[in-house]
Amino acid sequence: MNEPAPSRLSLYLNLIRWDRPAGTYLLLWPTLAALWLAAGGFPGWHLLAVFVLGTYLMRSAGCAVNDVADRDFDKHVKRTAQRPVTSGRIGAREALGVGAALALVAFALVLTTNTTTIALSFGALAVSIFYPFTKRFLSMPQAVLGVAFSFGIPMAYAAVLDRVPAHAWWLLLGNLFWVLAYDTEYAMVDRDDDLKIGIKTSAITLGRFDVAGVMLFYVVALAIWTAVGWSAGLGPIALLGIAGAAAQVAWHWTLIRHRGRDGCFRAFSRNHWVGFSVFLGVLADLAVR
Numbered sequence: 001m002n003e004p005a006p007s008r009l010s011l012y013l014n015l016i017r018w019d020r021p022a023g024t025y026l027l028l029w030p031t032l033a034a035l036w037l038a039a040g041g042f043p044g045w046h047l048l049a050v051f052v053l054g055t056y057l058m059r060s061a062g063c064a065v066n067d068v069a070d071r072d073f074d075k076h077v078k079r080t081a082q083r084p085v086t087s088g089r090i091g092a093r094e095a096l097g098v099g100a101a102l103a104l105v106a107f108a109l110v111l112t113t114n115t116t117t118i119a120l121s122f123g124a125l126a127v128s129i130f131y132p133f134t135k136r137f138l139s140m141p142q143a144v145l146g147v148a149f150s151f152g153i154p155m156a157y158a159a160v161l162d163r164v165p166a167h168a169w170w171l172l173l174g175n176l177f178w179v180l181a182y183d184t185e186y187a188m189v190d191r192d193d194d195l196k197i198g199i200k201t202s203a204i205t206l207g208r209f210d211v212a213g214v215m216l217f218y219v220v221a222l223a224i225w226t227a228v229g230w231s232a233g234l235g236p237i238a239l240l241g242i243a244g245a246a247a248q249v250a251w252h253w254t255l256i257r258h259r260g261r262d263g264c265f266r267a268f269s270r271n272h273w274v275g276f277s278v279f280l281g282v283l284a285d286l287a288v289r
Helices: 008-015 022-039 045-069 092-110 115-136 142-148 152-161 166-189 191-197 202-231 236-256 261-269 272-287
Strands: none
Touching (some): 008 045, 022 152, 022 166, 022 272, 045 092, 045 152, 092 115, 115 152, 142 166, 166 191, 166 202, 166 236, 166 261, 166 272, 191 202, 202 236, 236 261, 236 272
């Protein structure tokens, strides 16, 4: 007996990765860490709601755009061949409509902040739309994803202070290197398929230096976060959070060093705990002051 066709709602939830929230956490933890740092503690329920909901909505919108951009590539990869757009169960125009609707709701939330944050939101949207197409011509498109996934940091500072101090851009840079690390792990999973279909990724560009590159990206990210935290006056509790993240990075090396697909995907999918460890350190450090 054939299984009943999935409902439109279930297809939309699949499109926005409702059942896989780890990607949202990768965006959320650094954004919340920046929000707490900018406010010197709890930023208030309004800004917390804006950035938590906005992060979820924009990640969901980004998934829709990404699936449309990659639909001709995804059908050649077993892991992605059954995505709603790739499989034809949702049309490209319909998927873009879903993404646009979610982005508009997120923008409505941003409108409750200030003009600096609103202005930055346009840059964040532009980079998010641009990223999926960079796989066709950039040797390391993960760097563009790093900018897209880090834009919540200056926006958080802008929402609290109505300006973006220099150290916020350093935090963005550190976050960019973290994205380079975990998305290269992700790219290592699909490297064989990507080589066949002509997609450019950091895993392909780094070649046999992929594992070394991932670890270097992690080290640079942790070093920048440590330096910025220290200059911002954070104490030993925040450093414990960094240490917890570093311990996880060491574990990730054991998962990816043999370049097995399962190990690389497991490392990627657990990366949100690295971000959570850093955020928890910031949260606890500011709470005890």
